[in-house]
Amino acid sequence: MELKLYNTLTRQKETFKPLKAGEAGLYTCGPTVYNYAHIGNMRTYVFEDGLVRTLKLLGYNVKRVMNITDVGHLVSDADSGEDKMEVGAKREGKSAWDIAKFYTESFFKDYKALNCLPPDVTCPATEYIQEMIDLNLILEKKGFAYRIGDGIYFDTSKLPDYGKLAGKSHMEGIQEGARVEVNADKRNPHDFALWKFSTPEEHRQMEWDSPWGKGFPGWHLECSAMAMKHLGDTIDIHCGGEDHVSVHHTNEIAQSEAATGKPFANYWVHGRFLVMGDTGKMAKSAGGFLTVETLKEKGYDPLAYRYFCFSAHYRKQLEFSWEALDTSARNVDALRAMVAKLKEEAKAPLLSKNSPAYLTFTEALADDLNLSLALATLWGVLRSTATAEEKLGFALEADKVLALDLDRAPAQEALAPELAALITEREAARKAKDFKRSDELRKALSDKGVLIEDTPKGTTWKIARG
RNA sequence: GGUGCGGUGGCCAAGUGGUAAGGCGAGAGUCUGCAAAACUCUUAUUCGUGGGUUCGAUUCCCACCCGCACCUCCA
Secondary structure (H helix, E strand, O other): OOOEEEEOOOOEEEEOOOOOOOEEEEEEOOOEOOOOOOHHHHHHHHHHHHHHHHHHHOOOEEEEEEEEEOOOOEEEOOOEEEEHHHHHHHHHOOOHHHHHHHHHHHHHHHHHHOOOOOOOEEEEHHHOHHHHHHHHHHHHHOOOEEEEOOEEEEOHHHOOOOOOOOOHHHHHHHHHHOOOOOOOOOOOOOOEEEEEEOOHHHOOOOOEOOOOOOEEEOHHHHHHHHHHHHHOOOEEEEEEEHHHHHHHHHHHHHHHHHHHOOOOEEEEEEEOOEEOHHHOOOOHHHOOOOOHHHHHHOOOOHHHHHHHHHOOOOOOOEEOOHHHHHHHHHHHHHHHHHHHHHHHHOOOOOOOOOOHHHHHHHHHHHEOOOHHHHHHHHHHHHOOOOOHHHHHHHHHHHHHHHOOOOOOOOOOOOOOHHHHHHHHHHHHHHHOOOHHHHHHHHHHHHHOOEEEEEEOOEEEEEEOOO
16 A cells, blocks of 8 residues: 655655665654653654554554754754753753763653654764764865854855755745844855854863864754664655754755755655643743653553544644543543453454455555544444454554554552452442442542442442543 | 644544544433443534635635744754
Protein backbone atom coordinates (compact mmCIF):
# COMPACT_ATOMS: atom_id res chain seq x y z
CA MET A 1 0.00 0.00 0.00
CA GLU A 2 1.24 3.45 -0.88
CA LEU A 3 1.89 5.90 1.89
CA LYS A 4 0.86 9.48 1.31
CA LEU A 5 2.48 12.26 3.28
CA TYR A 6 1.90 15.97 3.29
CA ASN A 7 5.18 17.51 2.22
CA THR A 8 5.78 21.00 3.54
CA LEU A 9 8.21 21.58 0.69
CA THR A 10 5.59 21.17 -2.01
CA ARG A 11 2.57 21.99 0.11
CA GLN A 12 0.67 18.93 -0.93
CA LYS A 13 0.11 15.30 -0.14
CA GLU A 14 2.53 13.14 -2.06
CA THR A 15 3.05 9.44 -2.46
CA PHE A 16 6.10 8.43 -0.48
CA LYS A 17 8.81 7.11 -2.76
CA PRO A 18 11.83 5.98 -0.77
CA LEU A 19 15.36 6.38 -2.07
CA LYS A 20 15.85 2.65 -1.68
CA ALA A 21 12.89 0.31 -2.14
CA GLY A 22 11.58 -0.94 1.16
CA GLU A 23 13.77 1.36 3.22
CA ALA A 24 12.85 4.58 4.95
CA GLY A 25 15.36 6.89 6.53
CA LEU A 26 14.08 9.50 8.94
CA TYR A 27 15.74 12.36 10.67
CA THR A 28 13.69 13.78 13.48
CA CYS A 29 14.75 16.85 15.40
CA GLY A 30 15.23 15.92 19.02
CA PRO A 31 15.07 17.89 22.23
CA THR A 32 17.32 20.66 23.45
CA VAL A 33 18.20 19.18 26.80
CA TYR A 34 18.34 22.19 29.08
CA ASN A 35 15.01 21.66 30.81
CA TYR A 36 12.19 19.14 31.09
CA ALA A 37 10.22 18.37 27.96
CA HIS A 38 6.57 19.37 28.23
CA ILE A 39 3.63 17.52 26.78
CA GLY A 40 3.55 19.92 23.85
CA ASN A 41 7.04 18.82 22.91
CA MET A 42 5.95 15.24 23.31
CA ARG A 43 3.07 15.64 20.86
CA THR A 44 5.62 15.87 18.08
CA TYR A 45 7.44 12.74 19.21
CA VAL A 46 4.18 10.83 19.50
CA PHE A 47 3.24 11.86 15.98
CA GLU A 48 6.68 10.82 14.72
CA ASP A 49 6.31 7.51 16.47
CA GLY A 50 2.99 7.04 14.73
CA LEU A 51 4.79 7.65 11.45
CA VAL A 52 7.60 5.23 12.27
CA ARG A 53 5.18 2.52 13.31
CA THR A 54 3.02 3.08 10.24
CA LEU A 55 6.06 2.73 8.00
CA LYS A 56 6.92 -0.51 9.75
CA LEU A 57 3.37 -1.80 9.46
CA LEU A 58 3.47 -1.06 5.75
CA GLY A 59 6.60 -3.15 5.49
CA TYR A 60 9.39 -0.59 5.44
CA ASN A 61 12.70 -1.06 7.10
CA VAL A 62 12.99 2.09 9.10
CA LYS A 63 16.13 3.84 10.19
CA ARG A 64 15.29 6.68 12.46
CA VAL A 65 17.87 9.16 13.64
CA MET A 66 17.24 11.61 16.44
CA ASN A 67 19.64 14.25 17.59
CA ILE A 68 20.07 15.58 21.07
CA THR A 69 20.86 19.26 21.07
CA ASP A 70 23.25 19.59 23.95
CA VAL A 71 25.14 22.65 22.76
CA GLY A 72 24.77 25.65 20.52
CA HIS A 73 21.02 26.30 20.69
CA LEU A 74 20.91 29.93 21.65
CA VAL A 75 18.15 31.62 23.56
CA SER A 76 17.15 33.29 20.34
CA ASP A 77 17.09 31.36 17.11
CA ALA A 78 18.51 34.46 15.46
CA ASP A 79 22.00 33.63 16.69
CA SER A 80 21.87 35.97 19.62
CA GLY A 81 21.68 35.50 23.32
CA GLU A 82 23.20 32.84 25.49
CA ASP A 83 23.50 29.15 24.85
CA LYS A 84 20.56 27.39 26.46
CA MET A 85 22.80 24.79 27.99
CA GLU A 86 24.85 27.41 29.75
CA VAL A 87 21.66 29.10 30.92
CA GLY A 88 20.47 25.80 32.39
CA ALA A 89 23.81 25.27 34.07
CA LYS A 90 23.72 28.69 35.70
CA ARG A 91 20.14 28.22 36.80
CA GLU A 92 20.83 24.96 38.56
CA GLY A 93 24.42 25.45 39.65
CA LYS A 94 25.55 22.37 37.73
CA SER A 95 27.91 21.96 34.81
CA ALA A 96 26.46 22.22 31.33
CA TRP A 97 27.47 18.60 30.81
CA ASP A 98 25.54 17.46 33.87
CA ILE A 99 22.54 19.43 32.71
CA ALA A 100 22.65 17.71 29.34
CA LYS A 101 22.93 14.27 30.89
CA PHE A 102 20.14 14.84 33.38
CA TYR A 103 17.61 16.23 30.92
CA THR A 104 18.48 13.71 28.24
CA GLU A 105 17.64 10.92 30.65
CA SER A 106 14.51 12.70 31.75
CA PHE A 107 13.44 13.12 28.14
CA PHE A 108 13.82 9.46 27.29
CA LYS A 109 11.95 8.45 30.39
CA ASP A 110 8.92 10.38 29.17
CA TYR A 111 9.50 9.27 25.61
CA LYS A 112 9.43 5.64 26.68
CA ALA A 113 6.41 6.13 28.92
CA LEU A 114 4.54 7.27 25.81
CA ASN A 115 5.51 4.03 24.07
CA CYS A 116 7.66 5.75 21.48
CA LEU A 117 10.10 3.34 19.88
CA PRO A 118 13.74 4.13 20.61
CA PRO A 119 15.48 5.82 17.66
CA ASP A 120 17.89 3.59 15.80
CA VAL A 121 20.51 6.26 16.20
CA THR A 122 20.56 8.87 18.92
CA CYS A 123 23.19 11.51 18.38
CA PRO A 124 24.21 14.14 20.88
CA ALA A 125 25.60 17.16 19.07
CA THR A 126 28.67 17.33 21.27
CA GLU A 127 29.86 14.01 19.90
CA TYR A 128 29.85 15.23 16.31
CA ILE A 129 31.89 18.40 16.51
CA GLN A 130 34.43 17.10 14.00
CA GLU A 131 31.71 16.32 11.45
CA MET A 132 30.38 19.83 11.87
CA ILE A 133 33.78 21.35 11.39
CA ASP A 134 34.27 19.24 8.26
CA LEU A 135 30.95 20.40 6.84
CA ASN A 136 31.94 23.95 7.60
CA LEU A 137 35.20 23.55 5.75
CA ILE A 138 33.30 22.46 2.66
CA LEU A 139 30.99 25.45 2.90
CA GLU A 140 33.97 27.73 3.33
CA LYS A 141 35.74 26.19 0.35
CA LYS A 142 32.64 26.61 -1.80
CA GLY A 143 32.36 30.24 -0.80
CA PHE A 144 29.21 30.09 1.29
CA ALA A 145 30.88 31.02 4.56
CA TYR A 146 32.30 34.34 5.72
CA ARG A 147 33.80 35.60 8.90
CA ILE A 148 32.64 38.49 11.04
CA GLY A 149 33.37 39.53 14.59
CA ASP A 150 31.48 36.90 16.52
CA GLY A 151 31.64 33.94 14.19
CA ILE A 152 31.50 32.28 10.82
CA TYR A 153 28.27 32.93 8.94
CA PHE A 154 26.42 31.41 6.01
CA ASP A 155 25.80 33.77 3.10
CA THR A 156 22.19 33.12 2.14
CA SER A 157 22.42 35.35 -0.94
CA LYS A 158 24.66 32.73 -2.55
CA LEU A 159 21.83 30.23 -2.60
CA PRO A 160 19.14 31.19 -5.14
CA ASP A 161 16.38 29.07 -3.65
CA TYR A 162 17.10 29.94 -0.04
CA GLY A 163 13.88 29.85 1.97
CA LYS A 164 11.99 27.52 -0.36
CA LEU A 165 10.64 25.49 2.53
CA ALA A 166 8.80 28.36 4.16
CA GLY A 167 7.98 30.04 0.85
CA LYS A 168 9.26 33.14 -0.86
CA SER A 169 6.57 35.51 0.33
CA HIS A 170 6.99 34.35 3.86
CA MET A 171 10.72 34.99 3.82
CA GLU A 172 10.24 38.44 2.33
CA GLY A 173 7.60 39.20 4.88
CA ILE A 174 10.03 38.52 7.67
CA GLN A 175 12.43 41.04 6.25
CA GLU A 176 9.77 43.68 6.09
CA GLY A 177 8.48 42.81 9.50
CA ALA A 178 11.94 43.34 10.92
CA ARG A 179 11.01 41.46 14.05
CA VAL A 180 14.24 39.57 14.04
CA GLU A 181 17.09 41.33 15.70
CA VAL A 182 19.65 42.07 13.03
CA ASN A 183 23.34 41.64 13.49
CA ALA A 184 24.60 44.67 11.57
CA ASP A 185 27.75 42.89 10.46
CA LYS A 186 25.86 40.20 8.60
CA ARG A 187 25.73 40.52 4.85
CA ASN A 188 22.07 39.58 4.61
CA PRO A 189 19.34 39.58 7.25
CA HIS A 190 18.80 35.83 7.01
CA ASP A 191 22.44 34.86 7.24
CA PHE A 192 23.03 32.57 10.18
CA ALA A 193 25.92 31.36 12.28
CA LEU A 194 27.82 28.24 11.32
CA TRP A 195 30.40 28.59 14.06
CA LYS A 196 30.44 31.03 16.92
CA PHE A 197 33.54 32.20 18.72
CA SER A 198 33.95 31.92 22.44
CA THR A 199 34.62 35.22 24.13
CA PRO A 200 36.79 35.50 27.22
CA GLU A 201 34.01 37.11 29.26
CA GLU A 202 31.61 34.25 28.56
CA HIS A 203 33.62 31.55 30.34
CA ARG A 204 31.90 28.89 28.27
CA GLN A 205 31.91 25.36 29.62
CA MET A 206 31.32 23.86 26.19
CA GLU A 207 33.82 24.95 23.56
CA TRP A 208 36.10 23.36 21.01
CA ASP A 209 39.09 24.25 18.91
CA SER A 210 38.46 24.75 15.24
CA PRO A 211 40.28 26.12 12.19
CA TRP A 212 38.52 29.42 12.95
CA GLY A 213 39.31 29.56 16.62
CA LYS A 214 37.84 28.35 19.85
CA GLY A 215 34.07 28.25 19.89
CA PHE A 216 31.01 26.14 19.32
CA PRO A 217 28.86 25.06 16.37
CA GLY A 218 25.75 26.82 15.15
CA TRP A 219 22.57 25.03 16.02
CA HIS A 220 21.48 24.43 12.43
CA LEU A 221 24.86 23.04 11.48
CA GLU A 222 24.47 20.31 14.04
CA CYS A 223 21.46 18.74 12.42
CA SER A 224 22.86 18.96 8.90
CA ALA A 225 26.11 17.29 9.88
CA MET A 226 24.51 14.49 11.87
CA ALA A 227 21.69 13.81 9.45
CA MET A 228 24.05 13.43 6.51
CA LYS A 229 26.53 11.41 8.54
CA HIS A 230 23.93 8.79 9.40
CA LEU A 231 21.53 8.93 6.48
CA GLY A 232 23.57 10.17 3.55
CA ASP A 233 23.52 13.39 1.54
CA THR A 234 19.85 13.00 0.71
CA ILE A 235 17.45 11.59 3.24
CA ASP A 236 13.92 10.32 2.82
CA ILE A 237 11.96 12.07 5.52
CA HIS A 238 12.80 14.91 7.83
CA CYS A 239 10.36 15.64 10.65
CA GLY A 240 9.94 18.27 13.28
CA GLY A 241 7.59 20.77 14.81
CA GLU A 242 5.96 23.49 12.75
CA ASP A 243 8.06 26.16 14.43
CA HIS A 244 11.17 24.90 12.67
CA VAL A 245 9.96 25.50 9.16
CA SER A 246 11.08 29.04 8.62
CA VAL A 247 14.38 29.11 10.45
CA HIS A 248 15.91 25.86 11.58
CA HIS A 249 14.90 23.60 8.74
CA THR A 250 15.27 26.34 6.18
CA ASN A 251 18.86 26.75 7.28
CA GLU A 252 19.54 23.04 7.43
CA ILE A 253 18.48 22.84 3.80
CA ALA A 254 20.67 25.79 2.91
CA GLN A 255 23.82 24.35 4.47
CA SER A 256 23.32 20.82 3.30
CA GLU A 257 22.37 21.60 -0.26
CA ALA A 258 25.08 24.22 -0.57
CA ALA A 259 27.62 21.64 0.56
CA THR A 260 26.47 18.66 -1.50
CA GLY A 261 24.58 20.19 -4.41
CA LYS A 262 21.91 17.55 -3.84
CA PRO A 263 18.45 17.72 -2.31
CA PHE A 264 18.73 17.39 1.46
CA ALA A 265 15.42 15.74 2.28
CA ASN A 266 12.69 14.53 -0.06
CA TYR A 267 9.80 14.82 2.38
CA TRP A 268 9.43 17.41 5.09
CA VAL A 269 6.77 16.49 7.57
CA HIS A 270 5.81 18.92 10.29
CA GLY A 271 3.56 18.48 13.27
CA ARG A 272 1.29 21.21 14.53
CA PHE A 273 1.49 22.49 18.05
CA LEU A 274 -0.43 21.51 21.09
CA VAL A 275 -1.94 24.65 22.55
CA MET A 276 -2.98 25.18 26.08
CA GLY A 277 -6.24 27.11 25.81
CA ASP A 278 -6.98 28.91 29.05
CA THR A 279 -4.02 27.36 30.82
CA GLY A 280 -1.73 29.70 28.92
CA LYS A 281 0.93 29.24 26.34
CA MET A 282 2.75 25.94 26.22
CA ALA A 283 6.30 27.15 26.31
CA LYS A 284 9.27 26.40 28.41
CA SER A 285 9.97 30.02 29.13
CA ALA A 286 6.39 30.60 30.30
CA GLY A 287 7.02 28.30 33.23
CA GLY A 288 4.50 25.97 34.80
CA PHE A 289 4.27 23.76 31.75
CA LEU A 290 2.85 20.27 31.98
CA THR A 291 5.10 17.27 31.77
CA VAL A 292 4.41 13.57 31.43
CA GLU A 293 5.45 13.35 35.04
CA THR A 294 2.74 15.84 35.98
CA LEU A 295 0.15 13.67 34.29
CA LYS A 296 1.39 10.61 36.14
CA GLU A 297 1.20 12.43 39.44
CA LYS A 298 -2.41 13.23 38.71
CA GLY A 299 -3.12 9.55 38.19
CA TYR A 300 -3.15 9.43 34.38
CA ASP A 301 -1.61 6.68 32.36
CA PRO A 302 0.80 8.45 29.97
CA LEU A 303 -0.76 6.40 27.19
CA ALA A 304 -4.00 8.27 27.75
CA TYR A 305 -2.07 11.27 26.50
CA ARG A 306 -0.88 9.23 23.53
CA TYR A 307 -4.49 8.41 22.72
CA PHE A 308 -5.35 12.07 23.09
CA CYS A 309 -2.66 12.96 20.54
CA PHE A 310 -4.13 10.47 18.11
CA SER A 311 -7.64 11.82 18.51
CA ALA A 312 -6.82 14.71 16.18
CA HIS A 313 -4.79 14.85 13.00
CA TYR A 314 -1.12 15.71 13.47
CA ARG A 315 -1.39 18.68 11.13
CA LYS A 316 -4.19 20.21 13.11
CA GLN A 317 -3.73 22.32 16.13
CA LEU A 318 -4.80 20.45 19.22
CA GLU A 319 -6.03 22.16 22.33
CA PHE A 320 -5.22 20.51 25.59
CA SER A 321 -7.88 20.19 28.25
CA TRP A 322 -8.23 17.97 31.27
CA GLU A 323 -11.69 17.03 30.12
CA ALA A 324 -10.33 15.76 26.83
CA LEU A 325 -7.59 13.87 28.61
CA ASP A 326 -10.20 12.27 30.87
CA THR A 327 -12.12 11.15 27.81
CA SER A 328 -8.97 9.65 26.34
CA ALA A 329 -8.17 7.88 29.59
CA ARG A 330 -11.67 6.42 29.66
CA ASN A 331 -11.27 5.26 26.09
CA VAL A 332 -7.96 3.55 26.75
CA ASP A 333 -9.45 1.80 29.78
CA ALA A 334 -12.46 0.71 27.79
CA LEU A 335 -10.34 -0.66 24.94
CA ARG A 336 -8.16 -2.59 27.36
CA ALA A 337 -11.20 -4.01 29.11
CA MET A 338 -12.59 -5.16 25.76
CA VAL A 339 -9.32 -6.78 24.80
CA ALA A 340 -9.04 -8.47 28.20
CA LYS A 341 -12.49 -9.93 27.72
CA LEU A 342 -11.67 -11.04 24.19
CA LYS A 343 -8.58 -12.81 25.43
CA GLU A 344 -10.81 -14.91 27.67
CA GLU A 345 -13.23 -15.68 24.88
CA ALA A 346 -10.92 -16.18 21.93
CA LYS A 347 -8.85 -19.28 21.40
CA ALA A 348 -6.25 -17.40 19.39
CA PRO A 349 -6.12 -14.05 17.64
CA LEU A 350 -7.07 -14.18 14.00
CA LEU A 351 -6.15 -11.48 11.55
CA SER A 352 -7.52 -11.23 8.06
CA LYS A 353 -5.48 -8.70 6.15
CA ASN A 354 -8.04 -8.74 3.38
CA SER A 355 -10.97 -7.76 5.53
CA PRO A 356 -12.62 -4.44 4.73
CA ALA A 357 -11.95 -3.19 8.24
CA TYR A 358 -8.26 -3.95 8.05
CA LEU A 359 -8.03 -2.24 4.69
CA THR A 360 -9.85 0.78 6.03
CA PHE A 361 -7.48 0.86 8.97
CA THR A 362 -4.30 0.69 6.93
CA GLU A 363 -5.64 3.04 4.28
CA ALA A 364 -6.40 5.58 6.98
CA LEU A 365 -2.85 5.34 8.28
CA ALA A 366 -1.41 5.45 4.79
CA ASP A 367 -3.40 8.58 4.04
CA ASP A 368 -1.09 11.03 5.76
CA LEU A 369 -1.51 9.32 9.12
CA ASN A 370 -5.19 9.63 9.74
CA LEU A 371 -4.97 8.13 13.22
CA SER A 372 -8.34 9.50 14.19
CA LEU A 373 -10.02 7.51 11.44
CA ALA A 374 -7.89 4.47 12.24
CA LEU A 375 -9.08 4.66 15.82
CA ALA A 376 -12.68 4.85 14.68
CA THR A 377 -12.12 1.70 12.63
CA LEU A 378 -10.87 -0.12 15.70
CA TRP A 379 -13.97 0.87 17.65
CA GLY A 380 -16.10 -0.25 14.76
CA VAL A 381 -14.53 -3.71 14.67
CA LEU A 382 -14.75 -4.18 18.42
CA ARG A 383 -18.44 -3.35 18.35
CA SER A 384 -19.18 -5.36 15.25
CA THR A 385 -20.48 -8.89 14.99
CA ALA A 386 -17.06 -10.28 14.16
CA THR A 387 -15.85 -13.27 16.14
CA ALA A 388 -13.82 -12.82 19.29
CA GLU A 389 -10.82 -14.25 17.43
CA GLU A 390 -11.14 -11.69 14.67
CA LYS A 391 -11.67 -8.81 17.05
CA LEU A 392 -8.68 -9.79 19.14
CA GLY A 393 -6.50 -10.23 16.08
CA PHE A 394 -7.49 -6.84 14.76
CA ALA A 395 -6.98 -5.09 18.07
CA LEU A 396 -3.53 -6.54 18.57
CA GLU A 397 -2.53 -5.63 15.03
CA ALA A 398 -3.87 -2.10 15.42
CA ASP A 399 -1.94 -1.74 18.62
CA LYS A 400 1.29 -2.18 16.71
CA VAL A 401 0.76 1.38 15.58
CA LEU A 402 -1.45 2.74 18.31
CA ALA A 403 0.82 1.29 21.00
CA LEU A 404 -1.69 1.81 23.76
CA ASP A 405 -0.77 -1.46 25.47
CA LEU A 406 -4.22 -2.77 24.72
CA ASP A 407 -3.33 -6.25 25.94
CA ARG A 408 -2.10 -4.95 29.24
CA ALA A 409 -4.03 -6.55 32.07
CA PRO A 410 -5.88 -3.96 34.10
CA ALA A 411 -3.62 -3.30 37.05
CA GLN A 412 -5.16 -4.26 40.34
CA GLU A 413 -3.64 -1.82 42.76
CA ALA A 414 -3.12 -2.62 46.40
CA LEU A 415 -5.92 -1.50 48.66
CA ALA A 416 -5.43 -0.14 52.15
CA PRO A 417 -6.37 -2.82 54.74
CA GLU A 418 -9.10 -0.72 56.32
CA LEU A 419 -10.73 -0.21 52.93
CA ALA A 420 -10.45 -3.88 52.12
CA ALA A 421 -12.15 -4.58 55.42
CA LEU A 422 -15.05 -2.33 54.40
CA ILE A 423 -15.46 -4.31 51.21
CA THR A 424 -15.52 -7.57 53.14
CA GLU A 425 -18.05 -6.15 55.56
CA ARG A 426 -20.20 -4.96 52.70
CA GLU A 427 -20.20 -8.35 51.07
CA ALA A 428 -21.35 -9.90 54.32
CA ALA A 429 -24.11 -7.33 54.61
CA ARG A 430 -25.22 -8.08 51.07
CA LYS A 431 -25.35 -11.78 51.78
CA ALA A 432 -27.49 -11.05 54.79
CA LYS A 433 -29.64 -8.86 52.53
CA ASP A 434 -28.91 -5.88 54.73
CA PHE A 435 -28.94 -3.55 51.76
CA LYS A 436 -29.14 -0.41 53.85
CA ARG A 437 -25.81 -1.18 55.49
CA SER A 438 -24.38 -2.39 52.20
CA ASP A 439 -25.27 0.87 50.48
CA GLU A 440 -23.80 2.90 53.33
CA LEU A 441 -20.54 1.05 52.97
CA ARG A 442 -20.54 1.49 49.22
CA LYS A 443 -21.00 5.20 49.73
CA ALA A 444 -18.22 5.31 52.31
CA LEU A 445 -15.89 3.57 49.90
CA SER A 446 -16.75 5.80 46.99
CA ASP A 447 -16.11 8.84 49.19
CA LYS A 448 -12.60 7.47 49.59
CA GLY A 449 -12.23 7.00 45.87
CA VAL A 450 -12.95 3.28 45.70
CA LEU A 451 -15.63 2.34 43.19
CA ILE A 452 -17.49 -0.90 43.79
CA GLU A 453 -18.73 -3.24 41.10
CA ASP A 454 -20.80 -6.31 41.93
CA THR A 455 -20.35 -8.87 39.21
CA PRO A 456 -21.68 -12.42 38.93
CA LYS A 457 -18.18 -13.56 39.87
CA GLY A 458 -18.06 -11.44 42.97
CA THR A 459 -17.33 -7.90 44.01
CA THR A 460 -14.54 -5.96 42.36
CA TRP A 461 -13.31 -2.44 42.89
CA LYS A 462 -11.24 0.19 41.22
CA ILE A 463 -9.66 3.45 42.19
CA ALA A 464 -11.34 6.56 40.88
CA ARG A 465 -9.04 8.82 38.91
CA GLY A 466 -8.36 12.25 40.28
C1' G B 1 3.43 43.48 9.52
C1' G B 2 4.22 38.50 7.00
C1' U B 3 2.62 33.30 6.52
C1' G B 4 -0.77 29.62 7.39
C1' C B 5 -4.85 27.03 9.68
C1' G B 6 -9.62 26.33 11.53
C1' G B 7 -15.16 27.37 12.47
C1' U B 8 -19.24 20.03 11.65
C1' G B 9 -24.71 17.77 17.29
C1' G B 10 -23.76 19.51 24.70
C1' C B 11 -17.98 18.47 24.22
C1' C B 12 -13.81 16.33 21.20
C1' A B 13 -13.37 14.95 16.15
C1' A B 14 -13.24 12.29 10.86
C1' G B 15 -15.13 13.09 6.14
C1' U B 16 -17.23 13.63 1.08
C1' G B 17 -19.84 17.07 -5.46
C1' G B 18 -25.20 13.39 -4.32
C1' U B 19 -27.42 14.62 0.92
C1' A B 20 -23.14 13.58 7.74
C1' A B 21 -17.36 8.11 10.75
C1' G B 22 -16.00 7.46 15.68
C1' G B 23 -15.36 8.66 20.96
C1' C B 24 -17.24 11.22 25.30
C1' G B 25 -21.64 13.02 27.46
C1' A B 26 -27.02 12.62 27.72
C1' G B 27 -31.82 9.79 27.45
C1' A B 28 -34.43 4.83 27.27
C1' G B 29 -34.20 -0.46 27.87
C1' U B 30 -31.90 -5.41 29.41
C1' C B 31 -29.28 -6.95 33.76
C1' U B 32 -29.06 -5.79 39.24
C1' G B 33 -31.92 -5.85 45.94
C1' C B 34 -30.51 -0.89 44.15
C1' A B 35 -26.30 0.58 41.66
C1' A B 36 -21.89 -0.04 38.79
C1' A B 37 -19.97 -2.47 34.61
C1' A B 38 -21.51 -4.66 30.15
C1' C B 39 -24.91 -4.99 26.12
C1' U B 40 -29.04 -2.86 22.90
C1' C B 41 -31.46 1.43 21.13
C1' U B 42 -32.01 6.90 20.70
C1' U B 43 -29.43 11.59 20.30
C1' A B 44 -26.92 17.01 13.48
C1' U B 45 -32.99 17.31 7.37
C1' U B 46 -27.54 19.62 9.09
C1' C B 47 -21.79 21.12 8.60
C1' G B 48 -19.77 30.12 10.83
C1' U B 49 -22.75 34.03 7.58
C1' G B 50 -24.20 35.86 2.70
C1' G B 51 -23.84 35.16 -2.38
C1' G B 52 -22.24 32.22 -6.87
C1' U B 53 -21.20 27.68 -10.00
C1' U B 54 -24.07 22.96 -10.42
C1' C B 55 -29.49 18.74 -11.75
C1' G B 56 -27.45 18.71 -6.72
C1' A B 57 -22.51 21.73 -2.02
C1' U B 58 -21.20 20.82 4.19
C1' U B 59 -17.65 19.49 0.33
C1' C B 60 -15.75 23.98 -5.49
C1' C B 61 -15.49 29.72 -6.14
C1' C B 62 -16.10 34.83 -4.05
C1' A B 63 -17.05 38.08 -0.04
C1' C B 64 -17.69 38.74 5.04
C1' C B 65 -17.67 37.53 10.40
C1' C B 66 -15.24 34.89 14.28
C1' G B 67 -11.24 32.05 16.52
C1' C B 68 -6.26 30.20 16.54
C1' A B 69 -1.17 29.29 15.48
C1' C B 70 3.75 30.12 13.46
C1' C B 71 7.49 33.86 12.10
C1' U B 72 9.89 35.68 19.09
C1' C B 73 11.61 30.46 23.88
C1' C B 74 9.46 26.55 21.90
C1' A B 75 8.12 20.27 19.26
